[in-house]
Amino acid sequence: MVKICCIGAGYVGGPTMAVIALKCPEIQVAVVDISVPRISAWNSDTLPIYEPGLDEVVKKCRGKNLFFSSDVEKHVSEADIVFVSVNTPTKTQGLGAGKAADLTYWESAARMIADVSKSNKIVVEKSTVPVKTAEAIEKILTHNSKGINFQILSNPEFLAEGTAIQDLFEPDRVLIGGRETPEGQKAIKALRDVYGHWVPMDRIICTNLWSAELSKLAANAFLAQRISSVNAMSALCEATGADVSQVSHAVGKDTRIGPKFLNASVGFGGSCFQKDILNLVYICECNGLPEVANYWKQVIKVNDYQKTRFVNRIVSSMFNTVSGKKIAILGFAFKKDTGDTRETPAIDVCKGLLGDKAMLSIYDPQVSEEQIQRDLSMNKFDWDHPVHLQPTSPSSMKQVSVVWDAYAATKDAHGICILTEWDEFKTLDYQKIYDNMQKPAFVFDGRNIVDVAKLREIGFIVYSIGKPLDEWLKDMPAVA
Ligand SMILES: NC(=O)c1ccc[n+]([C@@H]2O[C@H](COP(=O)([O-])OP(=O)(O)OC[C@H]3O[C@@H](n4cnc5c(N)ncnc54)[C@H](O)[C@@H]3O)[C@@H](O)[C@H]2O)c1
Ligand SMILES: O=c1ccn([C@@H]2O[C@H](COP(=O)(O)OP(=O)(O)O[C@H]3O[C@H](CO)[C@@H](O)[C@H](O)[C@H]3O)[C@@H](O)[C@H]2O)c(=O)[nH]1
Structure with a gap:
């Protein structure tokens, strides 16, 4: 055997x-x-x-x-x-x-x-x-x-x-x-x-060692590059009145490009993309290829820009300050159907809002309070090291509460940020949520999952990545 x-x-x-x-x-x-x-x-x-x-x-x-x-x-x-x-x-x-x-x-x-x-x-x-x-x-x-x-x-x-x-x-x-x-x-x-x-045998590819090792880094770099490309376009869509979903659809119909992995978002997360691209950048630098290194570095820079841009949109829309305001964070995992939070964009967005003294009420169906506290108190790049090497959470995280229901998170909130595309966030009773929020009530959709027209009809001011801007937001600066 x-x-x-x-x-x-x-x-x-x-x-x-x-x-x-x-x-x-x-x-x-x-x-x-x-x-x-x-x-x-x-x-x-x-x-x-x-x-x-x-x-x-x-x-x-x-x-x-x-x-x-x-x-x-x-x-x-x-x-x-x-x-x-x-x-x-x-x-x-x-x-x-x-x-x-x-x-x-x-x-x-x-x-x-x-x-x-x-x-x-x-x-x-x-x-x-x-x-x-x-x-x-x-x-x-x-x-x-x-x-x-x-x-x-x-x-x-x-x-x-x-x-x-x-x-x-x-x-x-x-x-x-x-x-x-x-x-x-x-x-x-x-x-x-x-x-x-x-x-099937035709799906098993055999190569030399170095091609196999490099193909993995290359595949992740190509995938992440698509997301940064569409996210870069999302900023231009907001500036021009184009709709990023329509642009992605039109671009993806070209069979040479293909429709997958073209969803604009608050930024990519997960334990692999950033880590593997940084690794690729380092290998290029070590091999005397600074131009190639800089090309791939830009994929991460655009991802950071997208997260910063999102935070700036929130703060500038809410009269340029979120100090003391309750913001509901819906979703903390780096994507739906996982409890993994490694490099989730939610960490950067939450840290950005906490920096402006917001009060956060966070709900994710699969992420524990302990994990969220640890993530928000951790240094960049400590996240993928064994737990015993990670910093422990300070007890001073008074601006953050973790709740087990989207309705509790949004009660009395000034704004809602959707950071993970969990299916359950698509079918929430947004009228009920609106009724229980402070006014004006804002929704910042970092995953483009809500029905914007319906939410605007209810009375929300809605920001969706790369979509034509709400009248409210049009004159607000959104520089990163
Ligand atoms: N997470 C993904 O989706 C994914 C997908 C493809 C590739 N990868 C790659 O696969 C690798 C593993 O990723 P992961 O997400 O499973 O990591 P992980 O942190 O979930 O698991 C790694 C495990 O290895 C254990 N470990 C570390 N040193 C050990 C040792 N000397 N002896 C025994 N156990 C040891 C750790 O305790 C940990 O449980 C990484 O290189 C990652 O880049 C991850
Ligand atoms: O159109 C898209 C697709 C994905 N994402 C985001 O990109 C991140 C990564 O998503 P995904 O690639 O689906 O998940 P991972 O588990 O990180 O898987 C990637 O990283 C693994 C680890 O190396 C590889 O094995 C996989 O092939 C590769 O897809 C997540 O934050 C997604 O929300 C977008 O923003 N827009």
């Missing part, structure tokens, strides 16, 4: 391994992590991450051919294939701080694999890593390898949160990079056979 072990039971390791276990009943899959609470949660009825469809998959396989354990060394030593899916955050200190990937967790996993292995293994990079990482990992593994053969593969993950299970069931492609030696090709075949249980 083939044994797989995955180091890192996070947003990628957990769902990916659960799907491999489901699709390959004859393979034994162990997911291991140094975080004991995380492993306990994977073994409980309340999984550590919220992801539609994940519960069913885990329940079908757990205890049969899918195991979650904190006995990292035992499972690694027994495995034929070891996936490494640990976090690779942005470095916060030292050389490359604020840009380069922090490979501390990866390196310690590699050292541990080298220490405990007694048989040949295929080691698979699942984490997103800088191009050429495999070379460094190979050095760690083969140094003092006691005659054991390690084959390194790069198998980056392309799932998106909120649709992880669907993405894993029907991936656009699976990418496997390996050495161009006979042993490397044999290792590629072994991993291709695992995915071959459910992924």
Whole structure:
């Protein structure tokens, strides 16, 4: 029986391994992590991450051919294939701080694999890593390898949160990079056979190691670049009276461009886009390519501009001050159908409003109060480091309250900011909400999900990203 072990039971390791276990009943899959609470949660009825469809998959396989354990060394030593899916955050200190990937967790996993292995293994990079990482990992593994053969593969993950299970069931492609030696090709075949249980062969792309590593960074950069492009257009739409949804639709109808990923928003968030582009920028700089680095840096700059622009719209619309005003924040996760808040635009928007002394009442169906407090008190780039390394929340967050209902959040509020596109925000009773708010009542829709005409009919002053401006807002400056 083939044994797989995955180091890192996070947003990628957990769902990916659960799907491999489901699709390959004859393979034994162990997911291991140094975080004991995380492993306990994977073994409980309340999984550590919220992801539609994940519960069913885990329940079908757990205890049969899918195991979650904190006995990292035992499972690694027994495995034929070891996936490494640990976090690779942005470095916060030292050389490359604020840009380069922090490979501390990866390196310690590699050292541990080298220490405990007694048989040949295929080691698979699942984490997103800088191009050429495999070379460094190979050095760690083969140094003092006691005659054991390690084959390194790069198998980056392309799932998106909120649709992880669907993405894993029907991936656009699976990418496997390996050495161009006979042993490397044999290792590629072994991993291709695992995915071959459910992924059509023509969707499994095999490349060399460096192409696979770089393709992952490139794919995220291209995706994020589309969002920054449409967000840049949204500012121009507001200035000219064009409607960004109509522009996106018209542009996306060109089959060379395509309709997906062209929704203007308050800005992209999530644990990957910013981190991976910064990493790409750093690699370009290290390779003496400042023009290429600056090109990609601009994608992040436009994203920051969009968040600042949104905050400025709110403040300038509300008579240039939100001091002491109650603002309801609807949605805190970085997108719908996840409880993940890493790099969510809500953090920057809330911090911007708090800086202007607003009183925030925050509601998100999947994010806990503790998480929100931690996020709002954290430094940039600390977010993806293990919890014990993150700053604790100060008790002085008196301007922030977290409530468990959109109606409570909006009661007596001066304004509403929609920051996550949760479906439930589309069907709220906005008349009831309006009746219970201070007047004039404002809605700032950072996701373009509300029916603007209907809300204006009720009496709201509405700002929607990239849409023709409300009369109220027309003469207000909205410079970032
Ligand atoms: N989140 C996503 O949607 C996504 C998608 C594709 C790729 N990725 C990439 O996958 C990687 C993992 O991302 P994630 O979101 O799953 O991270 P995560 O933080 O949710 O999970 C990583 C886990 O690794 C564990 N860990 C760290 N060092 C360890 C060690 N030495 N031994 C055992 N366990 C260890 C941590 O405790 C943590 O539970 C990152 O490189 C990320 O860029 C993420
Ligand atoms: O048209 C769009 C599409 C997305 N977003 C925002 O962009 C961010 C990222 O969304 P999405 O890409 O759907 O989620 P992630 O889970 O971050 O997934 C991305 O990052 C993963 C980690 O590398 C990759 O595996 C995925 O392929 C890639 O889509 C979110 O804040 C979205 O709200 C927009 O603003 N407009």
